[in-house]
Amino acid sequence: MALIRNSKLRPRILIVGGGYLGFATAQRLQKSVAHGEATITVVDPHPYMTYLPFLPEVAGGSIEPRHALVPLRRHLRKCEIVSGKVTKITHAEKSVVVEPGIGEPFELDYDHIIIAAGSVPRTLPIPGLAEEGIGFKQIEEAVALRDRVLTRLDEAALIEDDAERRKALTFVFVGGGFAGIESLAELQDMASDAVRHYDTLTDADIRFVLVEALGRVMPEVGEAQARWVVESLRERGVDVYLETFLKSCENKHIVLSTGEEFDADTVVWNAGVKANPVLVDSDLPIDERGRLQVRADLQVEDDNGNVVEGAWGAGDVAAVPDLTGGGVGGYCVPNAQHAIRQAPVLVQNVLSALRGGDDFKQYSHKTIGSVAGLGVGKGVAQIGDFEARGLLAWIMHRGYHGYAMPTLERKVRLFGNWFVGALFGRDASQVVDLGDPRGAFVEAAHSKPAPKKDTKKEPAKS
Structure with missing residues (x-):
C-alpha cells in the first residue's frame, strides 16, 4: 500500500x-x-x-x-x-x-x-426494509423517487385490476421529522399535479401514508405548528399514523403496529440518522x-x-x-x-x-428557527415566537435556503429554476430506464433482423 x-x-x-x-x-x-x-x-x-x-x-x-x-x-x-x-x-x-x-x-x-x-x-432490523426500502439522503434517491412516482402513474393508468392499481399508487413514508414531512409533501404535491393529465386516474386513486413512532411530527417546531402540519396533510388526503411503527414490509406488504395491513409499491425511510x-x-x-x-x-x-x-x-x-x-x-x-x-x-x-497559536474560539449558536417547504406555495416556519404557515412560510423557506446555497453560480442556477417554474409550472417529466441505460441498445443488438423480401420478378406470361 x-x-x-x-x-x-x-x-x-x-x-x-x-x-x-x-x-x-x-x-x-x-x-x-x-x-x-x-x-x-x-x-x-x-x-x-x-x-x-x-x-x-x-x-x-x-x-x-x-x-x-x-x-x-x-x-x-x-x-x-x-x-x-x-x-x-x-x-x-x-x-x-x-x-x-x-x-x-x-x-x-x-x-x-x-x-x-x-x-x-439510521435503520432498524425490520423484515423487508433492506430489500424494499429507499432512503432520502442522496441526490440519486431523490431523482429515483420522482421518476418512480411518475412512472407508477403511467403504469397504473393501464392497470385494470383494482388491487394491483392500489398497490402501485400507494407510497409509504416512515419518519415524521423534517426530511420525512418535506419529502412526502413535495412528492404528494407533484403527484396531485401530475394526475390531472390522466383520463383514467384521479386524486382518490393515489395514497400517501406517513408512519411516525412519536405522538407528533417535526419536533423542531412548536406543538401548534406540528398539529397544523398534520391537519394540512390530512386535508390533502395523506393518511397520517402517529404513535405507530412499521413492523414489516416484506414483499411490499405493509404491516403496522396498529394491526393494519396493506400492499404498497414504495417505502421511503426517513426515521433518523x-x-x-x-x-x-x-x-x-x-x-x-x-x-x-x-x-x-x-x-x-x-x-x-x-x-x-x-x-x-x-x-x-x-x-x-x-x-x-x-x-x-x-x-x-x-x-x-x-x-x-x-x-x-x-x-x-x-x-x-x-500557525502555533492556542487562542481558539468556542462554537456557540442558538437555533434561529426552522423553515420547511410542503409543496409549491405551501410551508411552515417558526422563528423564535413568530410562526408562519402557507405561502409566507414557503417564501421564507426558499429565501433562507437560497441564501445558504454555496457559491453565486449555484444560486443563479437555483433561482433560475424557481423563476422558470413560476412561469411554466414544475417539471414533472421522468427519465425512464435510468437504472438500465444500456437496455434499449442491448435489445436492439439482440433483435432478429427483418426477413429479406423476395425481389425476383416472375417471368411474364405470354
Missing part, C-alpha cells in the same frame, strides 16, 4: 467529507491559507457537495438535480480533491487509508485532520452513539478530557456541545444551520493551531 503525495515539505490539512461542512471549511481555508503554507486535501466518494435541504424540491420537480449540487473541483480549485472513501484512520501515525472507486487502496498522511463525514440513515461509520476503524475517541468526541472549540478530546492534537470535527458526525443549552442531550442537533456556522470556527481554530 503506497503512501501518495507525502506532504512533509508543507503541512497537510486533510478534510474527510465533502458535504456542506467539508465544502464550506475547504472553501474558507483556500481563501485564508497563504501560498505554500499548507496543502488542503478533501476526500469524498462523490465529486460534488449535495445541499440536502433541497432534496425534497428535487424529488418534487421544482429544482433540476444538478443545481442542488456543487462540483468540488470547480469551486475548490486551490484544494487537492481525492475521490475515494476513507476506510481507516490511524491518528497516532497521522495517516488514513483511502479506497478509490477504481484501483488499489492507498495511504495518505496529514498534519491536521478535520472529520466532516456527516451522517447516514446516525454518525457516518467512517470512525469505526479509527483510533479517534467516539461516544456510545458512534459520534466523534469534540470540545466546544471543535478539537477532538479523549475519554479523560485531554485534547487530541491535530484532530478536529464538527457537523453530524460529531457530538458538538451546545453551549446555549438548547440542544437535545446537551449537543447540537444535526442540521445544516449548525454546519453553516461551525465551518468558520473550524477554519479560525485550525489556522491558529497551524
Whole structure:
C-alpha cells in the first residue's frame, strides 16, 4: 500500500467529507491559507457537495438535480480533491487509508485532520426494509423517487385490476421529522399535479401514508405548528399514523403496529440518522452513539478530557456541545444551520493551531428557527415566537435556503429554476430506464433482423 503525495515539505490539512461542512471549511481555508503554507486535501466518494435541504424540491420537480449540487473541483480549485472513501484512520501515525472507486487502496498522511463525514440513515432490523426500502439522503434517491412516482402513474393508468392499481399508487413514508414531512409533501404535491393529465386516474386513486413512532411530527417546531402540519396533510388526503411503527414490509406488504395491513409499491425511510461509520476503524475517541468526541472549540478530546492534537470535527458526525443549552442531550442537533456556522470556527481554530497559536474560539449558536417547504406555495416556519404557515412560510423557506446555497453560480442556477417554474409550472417529466441505460441498445443488438423480401420478378406470361 503506497503512501501518495507525502506532504512533509508543507503541512497537510486533510478534510474527510465533502458535504456542506467539508465544502464550506475547504472553501474558507483556500481563501485564508497563504501560498505554500499548507496543502488542503478533501476526500469524498462523490465529486460534488449535495445541499440536502433541497432534496425534497428535487424529488418534487421544482429544482433540476444538478443545481442542488456543487462540483468540488470547480469551486475548490486551490484544494487537492481525492475521490475515494476513507476506510481507516490511524491518528497516532497521522495517516488514513483511502479506497478509490477504481484501483488499489492507498495511504495518505496529514498534519491536521478535520472529520466532516456527516451522517447516514439510521435503520432498524425490520423484515423487508433492506430489500424494499429507499432512503432520502442522496441526490440519486431523490431523482429515483420522482421518476418512480411518475412512472407508477403511467403504469397504473393501464392497470385494470383494482388491487394491483392500489398497490402501485400507494407510497409509504416512515419518519415524521423534517426530511420525512418535506419529502412526502413535495412528492404528494407533484403527484396531485401530475394526475390531472390522466383520463383514467384521479386524486382518490393515489395514497400517501406517513408512519411516525412519536405522538407528533417535526419536533423542531412548536406543538401548534406540528398539529397544523398534520391537519394540512390530512386535508390533502395523506393518511397520517402517529404513535405507530412499521413492523414489516416484506414483499411490499405493509404491516403496522396498529394491526393494519396493506400492499404498497414504495417505502421511503426517513426515521433518523446516525454518525457516518467512517470512525469505526479509527483510533479517534467516539461516544456510545458512534459520534466523534469534540470540545466546544471543535478539537477532538479523549475519554479523560485531554485534547487530541491535530484532530478536529464538527457537523453530524460529531457530538458538538451546545453551549446555549438548547440542544437535545446537551449537543447540537444535526442540521445544516449548525454546519453553516461551525465551518468558520473550524477554519479560525485550525489556522491558529497551524500557525502555533492556542487562542481558539468556542462554537456557540442558538437555533434561529426552522423553515420547511410542503409543496409549491405551501410551508411552515417558526422563528423564535413568530410562526408562519402557507405561502409566507414557503417564501421564507426558499429565501433562507437560497441564501445558504454555496457559491453565486449555484444560486443563479437555483433561482433560475424557481423563476422558470413560476412561469411554466414544475417539471414533472421522468427519465425512464435510468437504472438500465444500456437496455434499449442491448435489445436492439439482440433483435432478429427483418426477413429479406423476395425481389425476383416472375417471368411474364405470354
